[in-house]
Amino acid sequence: MMSIKIVIDSTADLTDEVLQEYGIERVSLKVHFKEQTYRDWVDIQPKQFYHLLSEAKDLPTTSQPSPGEFIEIYKRLAETEQDITIISLHIGAKLSGTFQSAILAKSMLPEIDINVIDTKQATCGIGLLAITAAKAAKAGKTKEEILAIIDNIIGNQRTLFMVDTLDYLHKGGRIGKASALIGSLLNIKPILSLDEEGGVMPVDKARGKKKAEKTILQILKNNYGDVPLTVALCHANCLETIEEFAQQMRSEFSISDIIYCDIGPVIGTHVGAGTWGVIVHETHFSEL
Structure with missing residues (x-):
């Protein structure tokens, strides 16, 4: 066999x-x-x-x-x-x-x-x-x-993540110094995703963490509605943030399975502490 x-x-x-x-x-x-x-x-x-x-x-x-x-x-x-x-x-x-x-x-x-x-x-x-x-x-x-x-x-899988600071994206050459400075002064939290080819792309932005969380929830609602979801929540040294977000997701979505993970050193180098993300796909795609 x-x-x-x-x-x-x-x-x-x-x-x-x-x-x-x-x-x-x-x-x-x-x-x-x-x-x-x-x-x-x-x-x-x-x-x-x-x-x-x-x-x-x-x-x-x-x-x-x-x-x-x-x-x-x-x-x-x-x-x-x-x-x-x-x-x-x-x-x-x-x-x-x-x-x-x-x-x-x-x-x-x-x-x-x-x-x-x-x-x-x-x-x-x-x-x-x-x-x-x-x-x-x-x-x-x-x-x-x-x-x-x-x-x-x-x-089918969708990734949405929010970086806490634009410093790491700037240091890594992904955004300019002016954008990083303005974003930091205005407390702008960029919401990013991965496109169909796996490249990083901007989706939206919000002023402050709570507004960013609400924006991400709304994006997921618009895309998935009441469909049963398999969910992964990842975080860079901010477990409390994803635990709170998980509670919100459980109250608003039909979740079949949910896992948590730490964003490790390699990915953390490029996004920095305070970054967190949600990865979802419709559960029937992974049913055996």
Whole structure:
């Protein structure tokens, strides 16, 4: 019988406990603070990262895994089973070169059935896909069935997130200095999303956190109404914010399942503390 293994990269922001529960394998990106390098979610956890970030004079940088790191894990998995297929789910190619590293590794291992997916997602948007795929594999679904489920969710899933400060977007070269300064002075909270190709795009803006939350709720209502939803809420060192938002969602939507996750060091480098997001898709797309 075919064995199906799920591989993710660390930007899926799944904890070690979740990986163990679902038998998911992880390849880590890296965070660099001057001379010190950390493997995302391995050498550094979110709480430690946000403490270091708050004290850092210079913004840390990030780097993708090498093809060799993917080759290592793909070969190790292939050696454990005679008949194996690997489904490798990764951060959107518009956001990182991680997907291309995995593609190159696949090309160097033609003897292994490896399926590399550009999820066009980030953080727990990838995590939701990985958990759903792992559950489907455990339930005995075929590779083709699992890939179809993944494709359906990617086509339906919506990500909305709010950054607390525009400083990180400015430092990362995504907005100009003037926009960052004006936004900060006016307490403007940009509401962002990921487009169909996985690139960051502006959706709306609000003055203050509470108005931003109301705006995001209204966007979701306009898109989903009373349809049962699977939800993931992610946060960068602001758990109370998403717990409050979850209460609002539970009172306004039909929610089949909801998970919470910390935004990890790599994604946190680019959005900063105080960022939070909601990822949703219609539950029937992930039903097994």
